[in-house]
Amino acid sequence: MSDAAPAEPSAEQSGSFPRFGAEQTLSAKIWGFDLCKDLPRVLSSQGVQAQRGDAQRVRAFLVREFPTLTEEALGAEPSEAVQIAKRWYLRTACDLIELQHAGETVGAFIGAPEDWSSYYVRIFALLPRYQRPALIRRFIRECVFEPLRAARIERVIADTSPANIAMTRCFSEQSFYCSGHQLSERWGPLVRYTHFLDPAREAAFLKRFAGTAPPGRRTRKEDTP
Numbered sequence: 001m002s003d004a005a006p007a008e009p010s011a012e013q014s015g016s017f018p019r020f021g022a023e024q025t026l027s028a029k030i031w032g033f034d035l036c037k038d039l040p041r042v043l044s045s046q047g048v049q050a051q052r053g054d055a056q057r058v059r060a061f062l063v064r065e066f067p068t069l070t071e072e073a074l075g076a077e078p079s080e081a082v083q084i085a086k087r088w089y090l091r092t093a094c095d096l097i098e099l100q101h102a103g104e105t106v107g108a109f110i111g112a113p114e115d116w117s118s119y120y121v122r123i124f125a126l127l128p129r130y131q132r133p134a135l136i137r138r139f140i141r142e143c144v145f146e147p148l149r150a151a152r153i154e155r156v157i158a159d160t161s162p163a164n165i166a167m168t169r170c171f172s173e174q175s176f177y178c179s180g181h182q183l184s185e186r187w188g189p190l191v192r193y194t195h196f197l198d199p200a201r202e203a204a205f206l207k208r209f210a211g212t213a214p215p216g217r218r219t220r221k222e223d224t225p
Contacts, residue, residue: 026093026112027119033151035095035111035144043138044225046101048130050143053096053108061098061105066125071186097143099126106130109144114157119148121158131166133173135225140174145197154198159190171195177205 027033040051067073078086090096090110099107107126114120121144126136148156158176160167171193180192196202 023092025095027095030113030116031151031153033147033153035147036097038147039097039143041143043099043142044132044135048099048101048106048135048225050097050099050109050139053098053110055091055096057105058096058098058108058110059090061108062123062125065127069123069125074186074188076186094122099130099139101130107139109139111144117154119153119156121156124158132225133170136170137173138225140170145195149197152198154196154201156195156197157192159187159192161187162189162191177210179205 025034027035036052040049042049062069071078094110094112097109098105099109107130108123109121110123111119111121144156156176157179158167158171159182160171162168162181168191174195176193176195178191179194182190182192184190194205196205
């Protein structure tokens with residue numbers, strides 16, 4: 001397998017969406033959308049900022065600080081062809097955001113479209129000393145939810161281990177719903193969470209699976225990140 005990107009769709013296939021070059025992300029190809037276009041953005045009074053991610057820095061950060069987020073660390077042995085495809089996917093197809101403080105990478109976000117109306121968060125990792133609820137809420141709200149909602153994306157989806165209490169709590173605070181589960185040889189048991197950006201899609205979910213009345217939404221005084 002070569003490290004080349006797939007061919008561009010024909011004019012008939014691309015419909016009304018703009019055409020992009022081979023090195024554009026899946027968000028650009030599918031939605032004509034750049035998640036990072038309004039970055040960098042300062043997120044805390046201490047100067048933590050979100051900026052467009054560099055693939056090599058993000059990979060080095062994750063390998064160094066969060067090695068168990070890689071399938072290799074969990075015992076998988078992907079073939080060379082699969083490794084080439086994965087490098088292309090992460091470097092070119094995904095949206096990469098780094099959280100930096102004083103020139104140091106302290107967090108990373110990797111995401112991409114799951115389908116034509118859903119955005120999948122593949123990785124969101126922060127060094128423990130930066131795992132402050134107010135900082136996390138502000139990053140997710142301003143750097144993920146707001147730009148995706150403006151692009152008319154309907155939902156955000158993420159998976160986590162049922163043992164990951166910190167992420168489960170984060171999903172609950174960000175009004176995600178538990179929407180499924182899976183078991184795989186790569187990642188083990190995972191619980192799926194969905195946050196609806198389109199109120200009509202949320203109402204449809206609640207009507208089918210949680211009755212007609214949405215759960216109460218807690219209001220909270222926002223802390224300083």
